Amino acid sequence: MADKVICITSGKGGVGKSTVTANVATALAMKGYKVVAIDADIGLRNLDLVLGLENRIVYDLVHVVEGVVPPEKALVKDKRTKNLYLLPAAQTKDKSAVKPEDLVKVVEELRDKFDFIFIDSPAGIEEGFKTAVAPADLVVVVANPEMASIRDADRVIGLCESMQKPEPKLIVNKIDPKKVARGDMLDVEDVLQILSLELLGIVPEDKNMVAYINRGEPAVLVPDSIAGKALRNVADRLLGKEVPFLELKVSESFLDKIKKLFGSD
Amino acid sequence: MGFKLRGTNLLGIELLTDSSNFSLERIKAFVAEKKQLLRGVRFILSVEDYRLRREEVEELLKYLYNEMGIIFCGFKTNVKENRELCISLGVPCDLSTLKLEKEKERSLAEEVGIVKKTLRSGDKITSTGDLIIMGDVNPGAEVEAGGDVFVFGSVRGFVRAGIGKTKGEVRSFYFEAPRLELCGKEVEFERGEKFINFRAKVKDGEIKIEHLKRGV
Structure with a gap:
């Protein structure tokens, strides 16, 4: 079996950690695996929003850590996707409410009951990040094709190394083939050259993503979403399947076609 | 105080004295002042062009061993009589041409760090060395x-090499960093400037950059 406890992290905020977590967890649950997504972003929870479960939270991770309820009781079951559970973060506390050993304990209690445990890490490299990474068998780093995100991801990879974790895997998120073709955005190759990690997925920019998040509907549930397809592929790769990466081609504009016809570059 | 300290190759510190500044009292005061720095490292006293007296050596040894608890490894000198005196007292003493050593910037035993x-x-x-x-x-x-x-790879970060030296070089397969410091001289590169088979060298006070291919 593949790695069971997977932490999704990035260093920089806003690169799509929660979106990737929600979608990959949903995709695996759709395949029949029993999956729990733990939101470790204490104080700034939003994984519940991406999954559309915000109205159904009663207990959260801090309640579990404090021993108010057992982990099973705090889990929120997704009605839409069978087998998918969420362990939400507390909104009223901060990162210091959960220590690395606390999360390790919670994960150990859940380990036998689930096929996959996803941990959505907070941004930054402080205590919250260390807590989120502590129980992980596999760390997945999400990076956008921009220098700020790459540098932060690089730092996070170095920290994982110093925490004796196995080499993280990489998801390049929000890549825009048009901008890459114009030379306005770094290519996946450029990102890989610096980070030199195994690539787990390339997720293209999807202009409907904001709408999916606002609706609380993970993109993997939308059959014609290209980002959804890329994220379903990530889930397959986590299961050990060999899936080719999506070919992100730029459709030629009418003007380009005419230029080509006349042989001008 | 008029004394100089310098690091040696084997985790040691050397106190440099010569005929112009050798004074037992001043050395004692200097050592007492630098006690924190000298604790736990090998201490060597270098005496240039000054002939030591037996009682001076005895007193110094007593002070260093008993009062300060310093790991004293011995003397270094260019005066033959000093060495004979030290040997008769059972203290290690290297007779070296201090002049030659001073001119040499690097010792053969300098640290070479390997990072894999x-x-x-x-x-x-x-790393103190290469x-x-x-x-x-x-x-x-x-x-x-x-x-x-x-x-043996790409350089995109900051490299500072040849610290305190007048000769040195930096080599890499690929170089795309905004700046580089070599032997105290700084070079800045244009944004997006990249080099393949990069080599920066300082010789005769000039920094020189060689490469196979350059691209912006």
């Missing part, structure tokens, strides 16, 4: 070396 990983953002590696990196130096990573730096 990619230095990622936030990592910092230092440094060999089998991996990349990523943006945000720092490398500091007293000697040369050889990178």
